[in-house]
Amino acid sequence: MRNWHPESSKRLAAIHDRLCLTDLIWCLKEMNAPQATEEDILRCHQADYVNFIRANIPSEGYFNIDNEETSLNPHTWTAALRAAGAGILAVDELMQGRAKNAFCSVRPPGHHAESNKSMGFCFINNAAVAARYAIDKYDVSRIAIVDFDVHHGNGTEQIFANDPHVEMFSFFQHPFFPYSGAEEVASNMHNVPLKAYSGRQEIEKAVKTVWLPMMDAFQPELIVICAGFDAHRDDDMGQMMLVEQDFVWLTKELMAVADRHCHGRIISLLEGGYNLNALARSAVEHIRALAGLC
Secondary structure, three states: OOOOOOOOOHHHHHHHHHHHHOOHHHHOOOOOOOOOOHHHHHOOOOHHHHHHHHHOOOOOOOEEEEEOOEEEOOOHHHHHHHHHHHHHHHHHHHHOOOOOEEEEOOOOOOOOOEOOEOEOOEOOOHHHHHHHHHHHHHOOOOEEEEEOOOOOOHHHHHHHOOOOOEEEEEEEEOOOOOOOOOOOOOOOEEEEEEOOOOOHHHHHHHHHHHHHHHHHHHOOOEEEEEEOOOOEOOOOOOOOOEOHHHHHHHHHHHHHHHHHHOOOOEEEEEOOOOOHHHHHHHHHHHHHHHOOOO
């Protein structure tokens, strides 16, 4: 993205540096993602849309999709394919028993990408691609997608609305970009819109009274997390009040669900988080919890 853009390569560098600083990096198995194939992408996105993106990758400079906030550069398509490929690799690692869970430190993010539309810094819906791959290749019949980004995951919801294989659980600031998720919601979407400045108390209520009973009734075979850390109180992309230990608590609650129903299988894909310090601290504590180290 452009130099002023909050969705920058500094985000992944901040997470990696924090992993190194805490020595947590040595406790993890690090893998490089392959590129997702066209078949993988077309499970979630329309062919005309994919062709439009590819046809407008510039040889230099930028091509604006909706405005300067969501634009293509010469490297966008390759980066987006690798971000989606990370989720696919994670599915293979978990379903073939080589790992219990995975965190995909990827960009660009994906949860705003609809089947035929780019928006909100997103081009390919990484979580959706991973979920559909698990359904098609491994016959997974029940997937819980959990989204705790400060922004509603409109793209994921649009792709999976009324899909019998998927239940989606999310909380998000509302009213707020992308101004969706509160009305005319499909029956498999379990959204909890929250007012600005909501914090741990409101999150615990949403999780304990809405998410957990429905997750236990659904009995997922795989949990896919859209892990946005822009609900942190230090992140000026939103106005929610979470801190690192709140993400740890939430991660442990989801791990307990995974242990009850799907042999601990969780794939977490990075979405938002734009205050580099808060992002790094929150993501690393999330990873520490997934690794069973806190």
